[in-house]
Amino acid sequence: VIEKFQLMHENAQLQHQMDYQDANYEKTVHSFKNIKRIIHDTHQQFLYIDECIKRNELAEASEHIKITLNKIEGAYQRVNTGNLVIDALVTNSLNIGQANGIKVDTQLNLYSQKVNIERYDLCVALGNMLDNAIEASKKVKIAEDRFILIKIHSNESALFIHILNHMENEVAHLQSLKSNPDIHG
DSSP states (O other): OHHHHHHHHHHHHHHHHHHHHHHHHHHHHHHHHHHHHHHHHHHHHHHHHHHHHHTTOHHHHHHHHHHHHHHHHHHOOOOOSSOHHHHHHHHHHHHHHHHTTOEEEEEEEOSOSOOSSOHHHHHHHHHHHHHHHHHHHHTOSSGGGOEEEEEEEEOSSOEEEEEEEOOSSOOSSOOOOSSSGGGOO
């Protein structure tokens, strides 16, 4: 009976991890769809600039290039460490932070694109850390205090992840406040 209960518990945890992994893959797909949309929009801008050049309206073309570059810069915060998991999850956090008035700073420096951790495990660990930081930051009432610092670096044998964020209330005990605390860390 105990063994059966343990297997049921392990299955439930594995299912939760699979669901979490699926959600992270959805975030990655969403990031790629955003890239595709940006490429499409940029193409339209180039068509307009090309027409300005054909009509010898160079000042208009130059001004439109400046406006377009500013809009792209402001709208598209992309992380590019070379590691797809880190890039997708941190980029997603930047986008969520921007949408929720959370200032997100990054310090990312990988020794190599390849890190010595399975992608699945990295998705679960990094995804949970980022989700927790965003969730806590959303609860902070003072807008200037909504801040997350994401530091990720590696050397030839280890990956280091440090995420710092403000919280609305100091917590002395580190226990999940989520429903089902057995499957949340």
